[in-house]
Amino acid sequence: MEAIIKADRLSKDYKIYKDHKGYLGALRNLFDRRFTLVHAVNDVSFRIYPGELIGYIGPNGAGKSTTIKMLTGLLVPTSGEVQVNEFIPWKDRKDYVKHIGAVFGQRTTLWWDLPVRDSLELLKHIYEIPSDRFKQNLDSFRAILELDAFMDTPVRSLSLGQRMRADLCAALLHDPKLIFLDEPTIGLDVVAKQRVREFIQFINAKRGTTILLTTHDTADIAKLCKRIMIIDHGKILYDGEFDELIKYYGGSRVLSVEFAEFYQDPTIDQAKIIQRDGVNVIYSFKREDISASKLIHQLSEKYRIRDLEVQDQAIEDVIRDIYENQLLYN
Ligand SMILES: Nc1ncnc2c1ncn2[C@@H]1O[C@H](COP(=O)(O)OP(=O)(O)OP(=O)(O)O)[C@@H](O)[C@H]1O
Ligand SMILES: [Mg+2]
Structure with a gap:
């Protein structure tokens, strides 16, 4: 089977500028800026195949979100290559985003001041989703994610759990073959977490959507993911079956x-x-x-x-x- 995501020797460095102090320092900053490099993602390679539901885990600051931002085309790698289907994410971003979905648990991708219903309508136009398909998807997601209670509430007034469910719905309305979920269960209560997990499972099992999932909740991983990749300090520590890992280390x-x-x-x-x-x-x-x-x-x-x-x-x-x-x- 052909991989849907191919990442080869992918790296991302961030430059952190350190200013010279004081009045003369400010002057020096104009022509001599000092910086240190953070190797957020460091020479990472992997393949992801259609239909997989992969857990991408690692401690805070490991490089997970940076990887996902490169895969979704939000960031340009310092070096290395990514190919998702026929796209190079940061080069073909405009077309590319029509084929993927993304949820960033830390911030919404919806319009802050619009009611959920209008936000979703807007996406229908942006992604050019056919009306019948839009209605089918919305009806189905509304039921599973229980959106009805807050469809007319502006996004800014939603609780965290409600917002996450609205974001998940938004990320999937255009039937993407591939979705990136960066901490979709962060801060949710046990009931909301369960609902989100069931939704992720449903999308993967019933529609064959390929999912890359980042989470700090090991229960998410245990319940959902057959394969995991562990990253730390920008390096992949483990890429393989979750059960194997537990068997090997969890003896x-x-x-x-x-x-x-x-x-x-x-x-x-x-x-x-x-x-x-x-x-x-x-x-x-x-x-x-x-x-x-x-x-x-x-x-x-x-x-x-x-x-x-x-x-x-x-x-x-x-x-x-x-x-x-x-x-x-x-
Ligand atoms: N815009 C930025 N500028 C400078 N450094 C950054 C930037 N974004 C991330 N970093 C640094 O890059 C490293 C990786 O960050 P990243 O957000 O990818 O980690 P993460 O694995 O998603 O962590 P978390 O679990 O806390 O979300 C960290 O050391 C972080 O401080
Ligand atoms: Mg992160």
Whole structure:
């Protein structure tokens, strides 16, 4: 299959100017401006294929939004190449935007003073969406995103969750084959988050829309994305299946046991006691060393157990480990 997005050795540097101080400094600034370079995106290459729903994650300042701005044609790369379908985003921007959709959770793409309904109407004209198609899409999105309660409210008066849903609708009215979602669940309550997730899933599954999703919410990733790319300091740390990553790094599991009586030394092979309080003992073990059922079986042969619980290491902890230790997997 041909890739829908091809990014090759993509880099973006920002120049941060440092002014000379004082009166003479202001004069010097005119002809001698000092700056430092921030390598926001540093030699990044990847392929994205039609129909994929990819999580693009990384800590604050990693370079996610900068990448998305280059992919949507808002920024020109310092070096490297991007091709999306037949387009080079920043060169063909005017035609290109008709084929993609984008939601930036941090700011709206709608008209601040217009009611949602009018904002969407305006997009119909800008994107030249045929009337029947527009109506079909709007009816469908209104129902799923529950827009009806605020269709006549000016965008500036919307709550964050309402605004995000309106933005999502706006990004998809023209049936783009590809959408970029930069933190579409930021600041949303659990119910709104769930609604947005279901919408993303619906669009991907039912329409085959290719989606690149940026989020700090690991639950978004776990629920939605088969493949993820992790970026930090402008470099891709990982590009592969989410499940593989969790299997590889998230090996540590926890077994909490309440024994029926007190045991002096309830040790067991292949598991480590990490906490102990009377009859309550917590073991840590590795998925690749022993299965939970085998461990429980061994324990129950030696000791009398009243209750137990197995927990996987939280996905958040796995991701945090990777960020903190800069683990490189590829
Ligand atoms: N317009 C700009 N001028 C100078 N530096 C910038 C600019 N935009 C971003 N940067 C810097 O580039 C780096 C990458 O920023 P970017 O916004 O791409 O990160 P991000 O991964 O989206 O982070 P977050 O999760 O916080 O949204 C950061 O160090 C940031 O300070
Ligand atoms: Mg960002």
